[in-house]
Amino acid sequence: MRHLKKEWKLKRTSSHRRALLRNLAISLLEHKKIVTTVAKAKALRPFVEKIITRAKRAVLREKNGQLPAGQKIDLHARRVVAQLIPNKAILQELFDTIAPTVLDRPGGYTRIVKLGFRRGDAAELAAIELVDWGAPQDGNVSLKKAKKKTSKKTTKVTKEKQKVKTEQPQVETVEVVEAKKVEEQTSDLPESSPDVKDETVSNEKNLEESTEASPEQSSDISPIAVDESKSESNNEETKN
Numbered sequence: 001m002r003h004l005k006k007e008w009k010l011k012r013t014s015s016h017r018r019a020l021l022r023n024l025a026i027s028l029l030e031h032k033k034i035v036t037t038v039a040k041a042k043a044l045r046p047f048v049e050k051i052i053t054r055a056k057r058a059v060l061r062e063k064n065g066q067l068p069a070g071q072k073i074d075l076h077a078r079r080v081v082a083q084l085i086p087n088k089a090i091l092q093e094l095f096d097t098i099a100p101t102v103l104d105r106p107g108g109y110t111r112i113v114k115l116g117f118r119r120g121d122a123a124e125l126a127a128i129e130l131v132d133w134g135a136p137q138d139g140n141v142s143l144k145k146a147k148k149k150t151s152k153k154t155t156k157v158t159k160e161k162q163k164v165k166t167e168q169p170q171v172e173t174v175e176v177v178e179a180k181k182v183e184e185q186t187s188d189l190p191e192s193s194p195d196v197k198d199e200t201v202s203n204e205k206n207l208e209e210s211t212e213a214s215p216e217q218s219s220d221i222s223p224i225a226v227d228e229s230k231s232e233s234n235n236e237e238t239k240n
Helices: 014-031 038-064 075-084 088-101 152-167 174-188 194-239
Strands: 033-037 110-117 124-130
Touching (some): 014 033, 014 038, 014 088, 014 124, 033 038, 038 075, 038 088, 038 124, 075 088
């Protein structure tokens, strides 16, 4: 009977499972976040947190001066952790950067976030990460919608578009162009010759009067010509 021996077997032997957890722990301490299956993440969580707790206690002993005489570093803790994490660079990062940032945290150094099912074998995925290096999810969450931040690039683009619109020439109609030409012609006339303008105005008036009088004259002449033609025709008839 396996009483009080609850652990994740992961369908592996003890040696295979131990090697798997070591590799997952090394990658988690290196990258601060990894994506794996939910079962492996739950098996890795207590394994990594025990290692971090041992490193944290060693750092506290080093700061408080609780080491044996003549020692400045807790060699025993480093050797025990080195048996589980045989990578020297990760071991140094654990004791130099990770453990000092976790001194005030009483456990719970990791977080598991489920990501859904994997395409292919439909395995349930999860992301396990260190809390102090992940996104801030602790505390109250504001329900207010965040305002959209306009980047400098978008503002520059909008300003350039407005400048282009203002700089575009306006399309003029034919009437406006003709009116401008007439104004230019009138403005080209010299200001010191008012007699020329008066003569042009008088000529225009005379032309208008002649055009108005021409239909009256034609109406006066036409009945006389008709009477003469009638009298000539009557004289010819009497002679005959």
